[in-house]
Amino acid sequence: MGWDTILYEKRNGVATLTLHRPAAYNAFTEMMNKEMIRALKQASRDKEVRAIVITGSGKAFCAGQDLEGVDETTNHAAFLRERYHPMMKELKKTPKPIIAAVQGVAAGAGMSLALGCDFRIVQEQTKFVPAFMHIGLIPDSGFLYVLPRLVGYAKALEIATIGKPITGEEAVELGLATEWIEAAFWEEQVIAFAEQLAALPTTAFGLVKRYMMDGMHMPYDAMLEAEAQAQRIAGLSNEHREGMLAFEEKRKPNFSGSESGGKR
Amino acid sequence: MTDYIQATVDGHIGVIQLNRPEVANALNRQMVDEIVQQLEKFDQDRAIRVIVIKGNHQAFAAGADIEEMIDDTPFSLEQLNQFAVWDRIRLIKKPLLAAVNGYALGGGFELVLHCDLIIAAADAQFGFPEVTLGVMPGAGGTQLLTKMMGRQKALEWIWLGERMPAEVAYQYGIVNRLVAPELVEEETMRLASQLATRAPFAMKLIKEAVDAAFDLRQEGMTVERKNFYLAFSSNDQQEGMQAFMEKRPPSFKGD
Numbered sequence: 001m002g003w004d005t006i007l008y009e010k011r012n013g014v015a016t017l018t019l020h021r022p023a024a025y026n027a028f029t030e031m032m033n034k035e036m037i038r039a040l041k042q043a044s045r046d047k048e049v050r051a052i053v054i055t056g057s058g059k060a061f062c063a064g065q066d067l068e069g070v071d072e073t074t075n076h077a078a079f080l081r082e083r084y085h086p087m088m089k090e091l092k093k094t095p096k097p098i099i100a101a102v103q104g105v106a107a108g109a110g111m112s113l114a115l116g117c118d119f120r121i122v123q124e125q126t127k128f129v130p131a132f133m134h135i136g137l138i139p140d141s142g143f144l145y146v147l148p149r150l151v152g153y154a155k156a157l158e159i160a161t162i163g164k165p166i167t168g169e170e171a172v173e174l175g176l177a178t179e180w181i182e183a184a185f186w187e188e189q190v191i192a193f194a195e196q197l198a199a200l201p202t203t204a205f206g207l208v209k210r211y212m213m214d215g216m217h218m219p220y221d222a223m224l225e226a227e228a229q230a231q232r233i234a235g236l237s238n239e240h241r242e243g244m245l246a247f248e249e250k251r252k253p254n255f256s257g258s259e260s261g262g263k264r
Numbered sequence: 265m266t267d268y269i270q271a272t273v274d275g276h277i278g279v280i281q282l283n284r285p286e287v288a289n290a291l292n293r294q295m296v297d298e299i300v301q302q303l304e305k306f307d308q309d310r311a312i313r314v315i316v317i318k319g320n321h322q323a324f325a326a327g328a329d330i331e332e333m334i335d336d337t338p339f340s341l342e343q344l345n346q347f348a349v350w351d352r353i354r355l356i357k358k359p360l361l362a363a364v365n366g367y368a369l370g371g372g373f374e375l376v377l378h379c380d381l382i383i384a385a386a387d388a389q390f391g392f393p394e395v396t397l398g399v400m401p402g403a404g405g406t407q408l409l410t411k412m413m414g415r416q417k418a419l420e421w422i423w424l425g426e427r428m429p430a431e432v433a434y435q436y437g438i439v440n441r442l443v444a445p446e447l448v449e450e451e452t453m454r455l456a457s458q459l460a461t462r463a464p465f466a467m468k469l470i471k472e473a474v475d476a477a478f479d480l481r482q483e484g485m486t487v488e489r490k491n492f493y494l495a496f497s498s499n500d501q502q503e504g505m506q507a508f509m510e511k512r513p514p515s516f517k518g519d
Contacts, residue, residue: 229444229451236446 005032007057008039013050013198013256014191015043022058027066028109033083040090050198050256052094053190054117055101056110064108064131076137084109084141091116092213095206097197101190102168102177107131112141115150118209120177121193122168123186128176130163149216150176201239201255268295271302276313276460277453278306281320288326289319291371293346299375300352307356313464314456315356317379318363318449325372327393334505338493347489350403353378354480357468359459363452364388364430365445374401377408380471382438383452385445388430390438395425398504398516402492407484412438 007018017039019026026032043049056062065079091098091113100106100117107129114120114128132139139147139160148156151174159166171177181189197205207230215223234240239255246253270281280302282289299317306312319325336344353360353375362368362379365388373390376382392409394400401409401422410418413436421428433439443451459467495501499519507514 226444229447232450233444233446 001038003035003039005029006035006039008042010046010049012191012195013048014053014194015039015046015049015051016053016055016194017043018055018057019062020057021066022056022060024066024068025060025063025105026056026058026110027063027068028083029066029069030083033087036087037090040087040094044090044094044096050096050200050202051194052096052098053101053194054098054113055103055190058104059125060104060110061100061102061106061126062110062113063105064110080140084112088112088116088142095209096202097194097200097205097209099190099194099197101186102126102128103186105129109141112139112143115146116142119193119197120171121179121181121190122171122177123181123183124168125183126168126171126177128166128171130159130165133161133163146213149213150174199256201234201237201243201253203237203239204234207234266298266302268292269298269302271306273312274453275457276311277316277456278302278309278312278314279316279318280306281318282325283320285320285322287329288323288367289372290327290329291325291375292329292332296346296349296371300349303353303356303360307358312358313460313467314359314361316361316363316452316456317375318452319365319368319372321365321445323366323372324362324364324368324388325375326367327370327372330397330505330508333496334502334509336496338497341493341496347403347485347492350374350378351485354475357471358464359456359467359471361452361456361459363448364390364439365448367391367427369393369427370401370405371403374403374405374408377412377438378404381440381455382433383441383443383448383455384430384433384439385448386430386442387445388448389427390430390433391425391427392422393425395423396504396514397508398498398500398502398514399495400488400492402489404485404488406488407480409438411478411480412436 005021007020009016017036019032021027021032043052097119098117099119099121100114101121102114103123104125105127106114108131111128111130130139138144144160147159155174166174166176168177168180172180179193211226211230215226218226242255243253268282268284270283272279280299282295284290284295303315306315359381360379362376362382364376364382364384366385367389368376369391370393373392376390392401392405400406406418406422409422417436430439430442434442441451441455500516503516504514
């Protein structure tokens with residue numbers, strides 16, 4: 001099965017999913033939601049893939065929902081339940097690191113998509129536009145859940161309601177983005193960042209991802225128990241053995257050579 | 265020899281593993297017989313203090329064999345009396361633990377609900393999809409779930425037939441512990457070992473006393489059973505099961 005609205009590439013342990021409707025600033029259509037889910041599942045299953053990059057074709061990262069398909073008969077709740085929620089859940093479920101390489105405008109649901117990733121990489125062309133309120137809607141697709149957890153409530157409320165666009169530089173300052181990259185070196189440095197994540201022990205990464213965000217609304221004792229279980233799983237992984245062996249042998253560990261454990 | 269289960273002993277713990285992996289441990293009649301016989305053996309065995317039932321990583325037990333029952337009628341089911349064997353599970357005196365990974369649906373969920381303590385993976389899923397086949401639970405599902413989560417919630421779940429996330433089951437007190445999927449077995453055995461240090465006779469007496477408070481009525485079980493049989497007089501049952509086999513959505517007419 002090929003792809004109509006996205007591109008899927010795999011190299012050196014990194015799968016790159018490119019939103020590919022450049023004429024429409026990569027706005028979401030139903031097909032694109034579906035293909036993103038399929039691509040994420042494929043990357044999750046593929047043992048060779050150890051990190052996932054999501055980016056856009058052309059000038060925009062993603063302009064959000066394509067308003068072509070929206071009119072007064074649209075049931076917005078059904079839209080979210082059927083199209084966006086399965087995609088956002090898949091992002092969260094995937095144990096592998098997901099990087100949003102935001103090379104241009106990320107507006108509306110495009111911004112939600114970037115927020116649903118584990119890392120955001122930005123540059124001078126980057127612009128996060130929380131466009132929802134401008135058309136009388138609320139930020140959705142996990143936006144209201146994730147943003148306060150990333151930047152704190154007060155700032156999140158400001159971004160969600162006043163909706164001033166955020167530049168790449170501002171995103172780094174806010175703690176929303178991990179790295180600012182010079183546009184001239186964009187592609188190679190995005191890949192370098194992704195390869196750095198691909199070299200991490202994937203079992204341990206997946207466990208941190210599984211528990212840390214949820215820990216922000218869990219009781220302390222429950223989170224301690226979750227850590228104990230996660231550490232038990234990590235402690236049984238081949239990657240832990242490789243890490244210990246490398247430490248003893250005074251060399252760098254090679255995690256990508258050891259099979260990743262865990263059932264997910 | 266058993267065809268569909270594997271029984272092992274680990275110290276004072278008797279373990280029954282459901283073993284029909286090719287059909288996600290779907291329960292057929294012989295399998296239920298094997299489970300109950302093994303439970304009774306463990307219950308009689310003085311060396312065993314705690315009993316654990318587990319599935320595999322994909323599924324605890326995903327429902328019943330639809331093929332086995334599609335041509336049943338109220339008459340054939342009444343003659344067969346297939347649920348009588350389930351009553352014997354409630355006579356087991358020793359602590360009975362369920363270790364649930366993946367799916368526990370239909371009869372699989374009923375088997376879980378027959379256990380005393382339930383340890384589930386955080387991503388496990390329960391459910392009674394019978395309504396989507398034009399029938400209903402028949403092995404105690406309507407009685408046990410209602411006792412555990414209350415009438416309103418039980419109706420909602422059994423009417424809709426949707427998958428119940430383990431988190432929800434935990435919130436309603438159906439599941440005792442939610443654990444990482446990778447550790448379901450280990451955490452169940454840890455709890456079982458702890459229980460194995462408690463006074464065995466006192467535990468049996470406690471179970472009997474708690475069950476008296478739980479007050480599960482045989483009349484309720486009988487109503488459920490007879491209504492399950494009755495559902496097999498409807499066209500909806502034929503349509504539901506036919507649609508399931510043909511992997512298409514059913515079209516129910518209420519006849």
